[in-house]
Amino acid sequence: MIIIDYKDTRPIFEQIVEKFKVMIWKGILKPGAQMPSVRSLAMELSLNPNTIQKVYGILEQQGFIYTVKGKGNYVADTEGLVEVRKLELKTEFRRIWNEAKDVGMTLEDLYEYLREDGK
Amino acid sequence: MIIIDYKDTRPIFEQIVEKFKVMIWKGILKPGAQMPSVRSLAMELSLNPNTIQKVYGILEQQGFIYTVKGKGNYVADTEGLVEVRKLELKTEFRRIWNEAKDVGMTLEDLYEYLREDGK
Amino acid sequence: MIIIDYKDTRPIFEQIVEKFKVMIWKGILKPGAQMPSVRSLAMELSLNPNTIQKVYGILEQQGFIYTVKGKGNYVADTEGLVEVRKLELKTEFRRIWNEAKDVGMTLEDLYEYLREDGK
Amino acid sequence: MIIIDYKDTRPIFEQIVEKFKVMIWKGILKPGAQMPSVRSLAMELSLNPNTIQKVYGILEQQGFIYTVKGKGNYVADTEGLVEVRKLELKTEFRRIWNEAKDVGMTLEDLYEYLREDGK
DNA sequence: GTGGTCTAGACCACA
DNA sequence: GTGGTCTAGACCACA
DSSP states (O other), X not given: OOOOOTTSSSOHHHHHHHHHHHHHHTTSSOXXXXXXXXXXXXXXXXXOHHHHHHHHHHHHHTTSEEEETXXXXXXXXXXXXXXXXXXXXXXXXXXXXXXXXXXXXXXXHHHHHHHOOOO | OOOOOXXXXXXXXXXXXXXXXXXXXXXXXXXXXXXXXXXXXXHHTTOOHHHHHHHHHHHHHTXXXXXXXXXXXXXXXXXTHHHHHHHHHHHHHHHHHHHHHHTTOOHHHXXXXXXXXXX | OOOOOTTSSXXXXXXXXXXXXXXXXXXXXXXXXXXXXXXXXXXXXXXXXXXXXXHHHHHHHTTSEEEETTTEEEEOOOTTHHHHHHHHHHHHHHHHHHHHHHTTXXXXXXXXXXXXXOO | OOOOOTTSSSOHHHHHHHHHHHHXXXXXXXXXXXXXXXXXXXXXXXXXXHHHHHHHHHHHHTTSEEEETTTEEEEOOOHHHHHHHHHHHHHHHHHHHHHXXXXXXXXHHHHHHHHOOOO
16 A cells, blocks of 8 residues: 655655655545554554654644544544645745746746646 | 755755855856855854865766866856756656645646746 | 775775775675665774765765665665766776877777786 | 866866876977976966976976976986886776676777777 | 865764 | 764865
8 A cells, every 4th residue: 555665765754644645635545534553554564663653643743634542543634734735835836936937947838848747 | 145044954055055056047156256165155154164065065066066176166157957957847846746736736726826926 | 895995095985985886886786785884884994984974975876876764775776877887988998098099009909908808 | 288177177287297298298299398497387377386396296207307407397208108108008998998898898899989089 | 275085973863 | 773964173185
């Protein structure tokens, strides 16, 4: 379900956080669904449980999951989060776009480039 | 000329590399111009010379400056680098765009958003 | 495994980079194999960890190894690198050949000389 | 007569030594000819006289020129030097060739490559 | 003066 | 344990 790319320069915990977020955004993991336990996921991925603990901590703190003590972690309701996320992404786009203008990229170049998304 | 943001999570050397690149892209630092000496810049920013050494090493290795031993560092010709930079930026756009699609952003939304550039 | 030649005029870090490259080219270090840790190698060679850090940084940046934070450094796939290496070597040959012509060496002399490879 | 390439990574003194050697090998500077004075050459190239002093010191020590106190520097007889130089170059070729074999270069590849020398 | 290399050692993030 | 960043400071080559 989750594959770690050891040649990715990002730390492992960040990769996993990212993967879970995408699965939640896309609805592969639905609100209320139980997350795998820290220990079982650590076993499955051959990682230190600390690493998974950290992943869940970040997801919880960002509102993607919630913890029920003694029972486990569950996917949260992500309604409000989508709008927050869109804003974050727009801010990122704006930042890069400012640099792109400096090297002479046009909005049309960018539009064309992103449209060819199949390739 | 260069201000370090200690609240930034990125390492100091990376921030400075970034700042110099932008100054070179924008033509604030022109090809052939002499860079501040390793030691003088270190003093000015209250940093260790090693840190500046690292910054200049990266800039040289990426083709932004060149070193004349015993004389100093100079801004290089940046002709070919613009194309490389465009590719980097496109890769960044693609990465964010992939996330943006997951939360339901359309290419038209993005286009409109970036077009209103005054704000 | 690695011996430093203190009579060599090249800096230590460069000698070690070179040695590792050769071991990787020759397949003595195979793709996926773990490199010695920064600190253990530093101890073994009686060098400062920073020096090894630099060596690994260069090897990584040139595609010979990759780093997994908190785990270690691993030998990368070197498929594409062979072609790059061939180009580098050709450039070196061209440089020396230009000098050799100046003292009257012919291509046939060179060919004969390199062919007698047993000696 | 001598042009310094400031984008060359080698130190300036080395570039000049190199240039003089070639001029002597090629016979552009003939045995007995007077070398430009340290001061005049330093002026001409806008360099520190120390740098030229160093160049002449190396050339003298390697037998390319000789110094007559109070008169100047003169090109030496280079008869014997050519053979010595050929040996040095052969050693360099052998060293690179050993590496080239490791990445699968053949003697024929090399021959062809060096033969196309016009380009 | 200029840059380059290296040591000793602290402190941090990640697993 | 692993690697990454940074300081303080020595020593060297080059101009």
